[in-house]
Amino acid sequence: MIDSRKWARLRTVPTDTDFERMLREADLRVTRPRLAVLTAVHRYPHADTDSIIGAVRADFGEVSHQAVYDVLRALSTAGLVRRIEPAGSAARYEARVGDNHHHVVCRSCGIIADVDCAVGDTPCLTASDDRGFTIDEAEVVYWGLCPECVAAPPRATAAGG
Amino acid sequence: MIDSRKWARLRTVPTDTDFERMLREADLRVTRPRLAVLTAVHRYPHADTDSIIGAVRADFGEVSHQAVYDVLRALSTAGLVRRIEPAGSAARYEARVGDNHHHVVCRSCGIIADVDCAVGDTPCLTASDDRGFTIDEAEVVYWGLCPECVAAPPRATAAGG
DNA sequence: CCATTTTCTTGAATCAATCAAGTCCTGGCC
DNA sequence: GGCCAGGACTTGATTGATTCAAGAAAATGG
Structure with missing residues (x-):
């Protein structure tokens, strides 16, 4: 479902270390679920929560949906991701902020x-x-x-x- | 909760007959629930579905929530009301269309x-x-x-x- | 007044999201 | 390097808005 190698060849994107730094600078503890969610949101702009859960599990392993909801909220509050809610759709997230x-x-x-x-x-x-x-x-x-x-x-x- | 007399004194608004005509012109059958919903949306702009259900029941009598949902959809489709969904809020409706x-x-x-x-x-x-x-x-x-x-x-x- | 078609009622189901309680882990400290 | 406290994650239940489904009731045209 996700070919991260191909994707990495195509774009220059934040590395895992960049994400770690982002979290620290936002005074958020660095955890695997958070890194995974941050990566997923960068990789799939405008994905809804369910897709993000899928992506996170695909390249990280089992994570509770609740954790993803919590992380998305924390990241949104910290300004690392932005939540959008077009009419008729579930919440979606993007990494393009500021x-x-x-x-x-x-x-x-x-x-x-x-x-x-x-x-x-x-x-x-x-x-x-x-x-x-x-x-x-x-x-x-x-x-x-x-x-x-x-x-x-x-x-x-x-x-x- | 609703003082229609006071309200009637303040504004000139469509009468029940106007609403009936609106429905007919939109090729919608004229029913009590539809008139009641149309009235409620005109009276309470930007009300959410639940408030509309309350208003309809207050001045008309028991109506199933499903009927209100159905009517709101029919009216929206017909263009008699407009549905808006601000992020973080349930659907709301207004009569100002066009x-x-x-x-x-x-x-x-x-x-x-x-x-x-x-x-x-x-x-x-x-x-x-x-x-x-x-x-x-x-x-x-x-x-x-x-x-x-x-x-x-x-x-x-x-x-x- | 009857038939047809739509609408309304009743009751259950779905989907997204949140709440709650307990366990686990990160980061700061000794 | 190990310990502690608070924050983060897991599990499981719950809420809230909306929709689905099947049958009863009502509106329009003849």
Whole structure:
């Protein structure tokens, strides 16, 4: 299911040592499950919790689903990963943090892609009327169809990614 | 819990007959549960399913939760109501449809307010790079704190509305 | 008023996520 | 290098929102 060798050939990515350092710098204890989850999120951007559990178990061994949930929460809180929840989908996670990028979601197959914001670093923060709210983030989700689904709509609705 | 008389004094809103006409025009059969749900969504914008069930039962009588779920789906599909799902919240519904407005969500109490888009009728539809997707909608959610929560953060986290 | 088709009721099931209690392990200390 | 305390992981149950399924009831067209 996962060919990490092939993947390693294709991209330059954080090593296990990098992940360890990231955890330490975030004041998080370094554990195998955490390294495995961090690796999985980097390897499979926008994966949902279940896929991450699968990936973690594939290249590390049995880990409880609860541990993965705990780790994902810890990493999100620490800012090492970002949690996204497109309507109609379970929570998904990505390792690209710190910039304010947005997402395109395919209505048909559910696949998600990143989109840089055109308006600068903290974009869109200007609502026409903020209703008195103190706004700190503008989240943008573009909905449509991915190239594959435009060409040939798949069997079922939503999912996968 | 619901003072419809007071509410009626304050706003001019669709009457029961209007709702009936809306349903017929959408090729939906006119039933008491549907009228009740449609009324509730108009009366309580951004309410979640559970609140809608409560409102429907309060001014109509016992209705199964399943019926409300079914009706909300039918109304959403027909475009008579719009379903929104802010991260961390259950599905919510609003009757303001047809325009592309956005939402501000309070991180503390969960309350939602409408925000008109500054950029025109079909705003934000221009992603910096659409990744080959065919985009048909841009959904914007502003996150922050509502005026009340800025002044005095409430007891618990998230919810209400 | 009847037939057809849709909608509603009842009750169970699913899925994602969380809670809780106990065991295990990491990191700091001697 | 071993010990301790608090944090992290395992196991198992539970919640909450939503959906599935089968039959009863009601709405529309004739």
